[in-house]
Amino acid sequence: MAVEQPLRTPAPASGDQTRIHNIGYRSYDGPRLGRSYARLSLYSQSLRGAYGLGRSAKSKVLPMLLFVVMCIPAAIMVAVAVATKAKELPVDYTRYAIIMQAVISLYIASQAPQSVSRDLRFKTVPLYFSRPIETADYVRAKFAALTSALFILTATPLLVLYVGALLAKLDFTDQTKGFAQGLVSVALLSLLFGGIGLVIAAVTPRRGFGIAAVIAVLTISYGAVSTLQAIAYVQDSSQAIAWIGLFSPVTLIDGVQSAFLGASSTFPGGVGPSNGEGVVYVLITLGLIAACYGLLTRRYRKVGL
C-alpha cells in the first residue's frame, strides 16, 4: 500500500537490524474512499457503540445486560415447549416485543443519548461535518445504527424462539410465517423507537436528560393510552379504543401487527383495529418515522459547525 512507500530517507541496507531510523513525515497517497465509506464507518462505529463495543468496559454492562434479559424469557419458553412437547409456543412471535417493551424502552433510553448526545456534548459534531460527509449522511448513519441495534435486540429472541420451535418439531410453515411476521413487526418497531429516541436525545447535549426524556415519552404515552383505552372499554365505546391506540408508539405497533400481521391485539377486549383503521395505523407509523428523520436532519443542519 501507498503508505509503505519508500521514505524520503531510504533506510541504509546494512545488516544492523536494531538501528532506529527517524523516518520523518510520510505522505499518504493511497485511496480516499470518500463519502459513502465515511458514512459506513460512522454507521459501524455507532452500531458497535450501541452495545458498548469499542468503548469502556463500564459502558458495555447495560446494553449487554438488557440483551441477555431480552433473550432469557425466549430461551425459557423454548425449553418449556421442548420439555412439555407443546403443540405451539407459549407466546406469538409478534407478541414477544410487546411483552418485553419495558426492556426495549430501557435500551433505547440508554443508547439513543449515548449515540447522539455525546457528540453534541463533547462538540464532536463539527469534526464530522469538517469531513466529506453531509448532514444527511450523519443522520442516516446514526438512525440506521440505532435501528439496527434495536433490531438485533428485538429479533434475536425471535430467532431463539424460532430455532427452538423447529427443534420442538412444531409445524414448519406455521412457525416460519409467524417468525416472518414477527420480524416485520420488530423492524417497524425498531425504526419507530429508534427515530423517536434519537429525536429526543438530539435535542439535549445532557445524557441524563435524554435518558429521562425518552423513558418519560415512551412510558407516559403508553400509560396514558392504556388507561384511556381501559376507560373506553368500561364505557363500552369499543370504537374509541382503536383510535386512542394511535397515540403511543407501542400501541401503534400493536395496532399495525394485529391489523395486518396476524397478531392478537393486546388492546382491552382483545379488539384490534379493523382493516380500515389499520391503514391509518400504518400511515401514522410510517409518517412518524419520516417525521423523526426530517426533524433530525433539521436539527443537525442547525448544529453544524
Next chain:
Amino acid sequence: MPRRLSGLTTGVVRVTNLGDVTVIATESLSKRFPRVTALDRLSMDVGPGVTGLVGANGAGKSTLIKILLGLSPATEGRAEVLGLDVATEGAAIRERVGYMPEHDCLPPDVSATEFVVHMARMSGLPPTAARERTADTLRHVGLYEERYRPMGGYSTGMKQRVKLAQALVHDPDLVFLDEPTNGLDPVGRDEMLGLIRRIHTDFGISVLVTSHLLGELERTCDHVVVVDGGKLLRSSSTTDFTQNTTTLAIEVTDTDEHPDGTHAVREALHARGVSVQDGGGLPGSGHILLLTARGEETYDLVRDVIADLGLGLVRMEQRRHHISEVFTNDTATGAGTHTDTGAGHGNGEQRKEAVGHGG
C-alpha cells in the same frame, strides 16, 4: 517540501507547491446574518505556506473558515480552496483539508488512538491506512505512550495535540487551525507554534492559522491577513510587516572613564546623526537605548561607537516592530474602535511600543 517532490501526488498538490499559486482565493465574499455582518466583501488570495488570519473575537475568522470548508453558504461573492469552488465542491474540499476547531471536541472516554483512527476513517482512509497514519501522526505531534489512555485525563496541551493530529491524519493539502494556542501556557504555546511551522516545512502542508494574538503569528507565519469587522484590513508577508524598520535595543556597561555609559553612547550616536530614545519609563529600562536600524550599517556604527568609547556591550537586540502596530496605525484612523484587538498580551506590547517610541 521535499515530501511532495518524492511522492505521486495529485495535480492540485503539485500546483500548491509550485510557488505563487493561490491555495485560498476569495472574491468580495460576504456573509450576513439577520443582525450581524460577519464578512463584508472580503477579497484575498492566500498562497502556500503558513498564513496567519488575525482579528479580534468576532472579526469573522471562524465564519470565514466555515465558508471555506463549504459548510455555510456565502451571502454573496465566491471563494475557492485548492482550486475547488466552496459552493459546489464542499465534499471534495473537505477530503483534502484538515480542520482543528477552536473549542474542545474530544470525547473523554475514548483513547487518542481510537479517536484519531475513527476520524481518519471518516476522512475516507481504509482501516489499515487509518491505523498506520494515526500512529504516525500522533508521534509527529508528540503524543507517545499516553495515546492509549482515555482522553478525559489529558492536559490542555495534550488535547490540543490530539486535535491537531485529527486534522492532519488524512494527510491534507491544507489545514485550518482555529486558535490552536488557546489555553496553553507559554511553553506549550511555543511548542505548538513550532509544530505549526513544521507542518509546512516538514510535512509540506499549507496552513491557515487564526489567532487574536499578533505576536505569535508574527513568529510563525510567512504571511499575515488582518481582518476586522469582516473586512480585510491588511494582507502582506510578515517580513513586510517587520523588516523595514527594526528597532534596536542597546545596553552598555559603565567604566571609570564614562561613569554613565548609556549617556556617553547617546551623545556619541547623536554626534553621528543617529537619534536615540531612552528605553522608556518601564522599570529596568533606564539603561536601555532604542534606535532605529535602517540596515546593516547601523549595527556597524553602534559597534564602532561603543568600541571607541571603550565600553562593554551588554546587549544589542532586535526589538522588532510588532504586527500590533499595524493595528495601532490603522485604528488611529478608525476612531480607535479596534484597540481591543490584540487583547491582553497584544495590548501590553502596543503600550510598550508606544512608550518606547514616545520620545
